[in-house]
Amino acid sequence: MSKRIVIIGGGLAGTTAARELDARGQSVAIIDPHAGETCERPPLSKHLFDGSRHHLPYHLESTENITFVRDWAEEITFAEAAAETRYTSETQRHPHRLADHHATVGTIHLATGESIDFTHCILATGMEANRPQIPAYPDALPVYDLADAEWILDRVNNASEALNVGVLGSGYLGMEVATSAVVAGHHATVYLRGGEPLRKQLSAPVRQALFEKHRAAGVEFVTHTASPDDIRADVHDLFITSVGARPRLIPIDGHRPASAWDVDESLATSHPGVFAAGDCAIVTAGPYALDHPWACEPVAESHGKFLAELLAEVPEETGDDGERTSELNPGNGSEAEPKVWSDVPWHWSFQGPEKVFTAGLTSPDADDTIIRHDPTGAKFQVFHFDGPDPESKLVGVETLNWPPMQAAARRVLGGNHIPTRARLEDPNFDFKAHSRL
């Protein structure tokens, strides 16, 4: 069977991969009940109260190369003989080999009973929101999907006076909802289990600065809320939950992982020819390995691009190994190195007027960071290192309200001149100038 690429999930990672494969003249099928009609998720938590556009479609058209399969994928199976004879850890590290004449063919089984064979499959199924019950507010909804967001928007648009909005959860989405409500003239109260918001996302200096700013702007916080049962009835007109999400996973040969698809540095799962991208993947190797999904927009897009490039290189019809190697690695007779996903991951969150970014590897628990302010003291960056020594290397940066310096952080982390802790401790060190080296 010649190369057949199938993507499961037409959100950001899947759409990006399909668009990039199409641009390379590679045909691909996308399975998603909403294929071709999916939209960006970030506006859903930021623009439900301010009248801005919350619906930003990805605009992926079906073309000669792109086939939409509007269905749910339910399961993947493999032909047993092919799976046991053809694929070893070596072929996982060199996925281009999967395109040979004997390539394993997997089969995707769809909810309608149809099935599709593939030689290469990208799992890009994203996440689904947790939906806790709030006894006092049985209509409470997350702002995760367009349908939920539009139900909420309808309530907002039909309100004749300022709403009193309750929010359960104080991660990025919860803070975006609460702050955008307050900016639009509504009241917002955030219920959180701990003592401060953004505890799992940002280091202490950044989350504390945001906590103060949000309180000053009028967001109310009810800390140490042990259970949703403790939330009083008859206070809020609208209740939004934001207590995390979990990857959507389908079984492969009967196996469904506990939390997400583990992928190696090439985004390959342990299943032959199967890759995972975006929110449903945990990158376990390479420079940006993490113990949970990155779950951010730039990473989903970068994964989609990376896999399109990787899979587009797989020849349709191949001869022996030597032929394939020289084709992929011109001028070099040796085996090609596995490609490694290495784009600097970053995240953005706009919380009312506050803009917070991370780049690279940052930790909410880090306490040996370096903080650098702008001359007014209003904006700052927090620098994270791979150790406590003066010679330890910069690995991540958080930036509050200073977008040009977030761009500088991304340039530095993606470049070849990574500064040490000692350099960043020097008040005369010009980080922005350094980013241009």
Ligand SMILES: Cc1cc2nc3c(=O)[nH]c(=O)nc-3n(C[C@H](O)[C@H](O)[C@H](O)COP(=O)(O)OP(=O)(O)OC[C@H]3O[C@@H](n4cnc5c(N)ncnc54)[C@H](O)[C@@H]3O)c2cc1C
């Ligand atoms: C409200 C909200 C706000 C956000 N704001 C930000 C932000 O400000 N900054 C930031 O960096 N990130 C943000 N994110 C995160 C970012 O949107 C995600 O990381 C990104 O969308 C992940 O892309 P994805 O392709 O992995 O998954 P998704 O975009 O979620 O797409 C997954 C797709 O897979 C489909 N699918 C699932 N299961 C199946 C199946 N079995 N068969 C067929 N199709 C299936 C779904 O229908 C969906 O279309 C936000 C997320 C949300 C929900």
